[in-house]
Amino acid sequence: MLQTTPPEAASYPTVPECGVIELRGDPITAERYFSPEWADAEWQKMWTRVWHIGGRMVQLEEPGDFIVHNFLKESVVMVRQQDGSVRAFYNSCQHRGNRLVWGEAGGVARGLACSYHGWLWGLDGVLLDAQDPDDFPQGSPCGKLKLKEVPCAVWGGFVWYSMDPEAKPLLDYLHPIPDLLAGRGLDDLVRVVWRTVKVNTNWKFSPDNFNESYHLPTVHPQMRQMIDEDYKNTVFDMFPNGHNRMIERGQPSMRADFPNMVEPVWEMMLEEWGLDPAAYEGRARDGRLALQAAKRQGAADRGMAYLDRLADDELTDYFHHTIFPNVTITGTPDGVHFFRTEPLASDPEWCTFDYWYFVPRIAGRDEVATVYGMRPYEEAEHEVSTYGESSGGHHLGDFIDQDLSVAVAQQQGFHSRGYSDPYLSGQEGRVRRFHEVLNDYVEGRR
Ligand code: FES
Ligand SMILES: [Fe+2]
Incomplete structure (x- = not known):
């Protein structure tokens, strides 16, 4: 089945008009994972046409604040304007091409100064100042030249840009993801983990x-006590623009050691909301609806008013949204996980993996649990590392480390003459769908 009809009892955001999408069955070839030609086609036909996330609005508090996003050999700078809006420009001086801004972020008073001949570009991209303006036979460049601008928009507290001057409006491109995440208050969440x-x-x-x-079950066995990964209980959606959604129930999996008994993680989760674990022995999964009711009742008293904005199922379940091509936003009852990969310029066999964790503010708390332990309730510093370089190769917390360990192993397998088109389960239809949308871009159908 390609798309699950919402069960009648479901309580979560839906988009009824999206319909069912049929797969063509395009093969998932190996060379797309390592060939420089494929990587180049992706750059020419896909990356230069989609919307990219450049950073967070919270990094752009004042006019003159800017963030830089480097992507392969390209670089874009996004600048907060005097009127509060954000504009994005290619990070290349219009005098003789010097890269204008170095570093990830910063703030300037009047404009961006080039380190080569000192030209000063205003926040709106127009040249304010140049040395010897009267020595240009074609006329002074000041007030005339402008940095090359690209489409830029804000959604979910993220600053987005596209290298396609004809890009469709961001909200059209993202549809229906913004509707599905509407209750999460993404704009106001605090990024307590920011890792690359x-x-x-x-x-x-x-x-x-x-x-x-x-x-x-294989890669994250520890999740069995609280996430039901069974495809029969999971909702799989595919949407026309290439985005997908998967909803897993927050309840013990039948693959848990004792699925009907209350195992330690589930016990802790029930107790946290004042439920007596003993009452759920032999019927552990009934705890899910009980948890929803307890959260609905107790949220305000605990300073968790944000739970009131969520639908019942969102109080317990895991909502994974994959945004074509490279972003995943997972809403959980506690916070929002953000995952993104981007190719590295030097080699299609390397990428950067970004993990950001966002949490709502809870009155009276100054720390929050993350996969890297307790973290203060404040915007995190950017941490950068290389997978496998620290002791034992397991320096990343928990489930992320588990996913990355198979990522590097699968990359090896793609090189084997033994690899051919995958033999996919029904729910993995969305893996093929991703490649079909990618093919649509690369082959010029989108
Ligand atoms: S290249 Fe920027 S001022 Fe000359
Ligand atoms: Fe995983």
């Missing part, structure tokens, strides 16, 4: 991996 890891695998491992729950 260089990984020896092609960037497509991330959309492949986050489009199925089939790997959970």
Whole structure:
């Protein structure tokens, strides 16, 4: 089945008009994971046409604040304007091409100054100042030249840009994801983890991996006590623009050691909301609806008013949204996980993997649990590392480390003459769908 009809009892955001999408069955060839020609076609036909996330609005508090996003050999700078809006420009001086801004972020008073001949570009991209303006036979460049601008828009507290001057409006491109995430208050969440890891695998491992729950029992066995990965209980949606959604129930999996008994993780989750674990022995999964009711009742008292904005199922379940091509946003009852891969310029067999974790503010708390332990409730510093370089290769917390470990192993397998088109389960249809949308771009159908 390609798309699950919402069960009648479901309570979560839906988009009824999206319909069922049929797969063509395009083969998922090996060379797309390592060939420079494929990587180049992706750059020419896909990356230069889609919307990219450049950073967070919270990094652009004042006029003159800017963020830089480097992508392969391209670089774009996004600048907060006097009127509060954000504009994006290619990071290249219009005098003789010097890269204008170095570093990830910063703030300037009047404009961006070039380090080569000192030209000063205003926040709106228009040249304010140049040395010897009267020595240009074609006329002074000041007030005349402008940085090359690209489409830029804000959604979900993220600053987006596209290198396609004809890009469709961001909200049309993202449809229906903004509707599905409407209750999460993404604009106001605090990014308490901001990590970038260089990984020896092609960037497509991330959309492949986050489009199925089939790997959970093997790769994340510890999740069995609280996430039901069974495809029969999971909702799989595919949407026309290439985005997908997968909803897993927050309840013990029948693959848990004692699925009807209350195992330690589930016990802790019930107790946290004042439920007596003993009452759920032999019927552990009934705890899911009980948890929904307890959260509905107790949220305000605990300073968790944000739970009131969520639908009942969102109080317990896991909502994975994959945004074509490279972003995954997972809503959980506690916070929002963000995963993204981007190719590295030097080699299609390397990518960067970004993991950001966002949480709502909870009155009276100054720390929050993350996969890297307790973190203060404040915007995190950017941490950068390379997968496998620290002791034992397992320096990343928990489930992320588990996903990355298979990512590098699968990349090796793609090189084997033994690899051919995958033999996919029904729920992995969305893996093929991702590649079909990618093919549509690369072959010029989108
Ligand atoms: S290249 Fe920027 S001022 Fe000359
Ligand atoms: Fe995973």
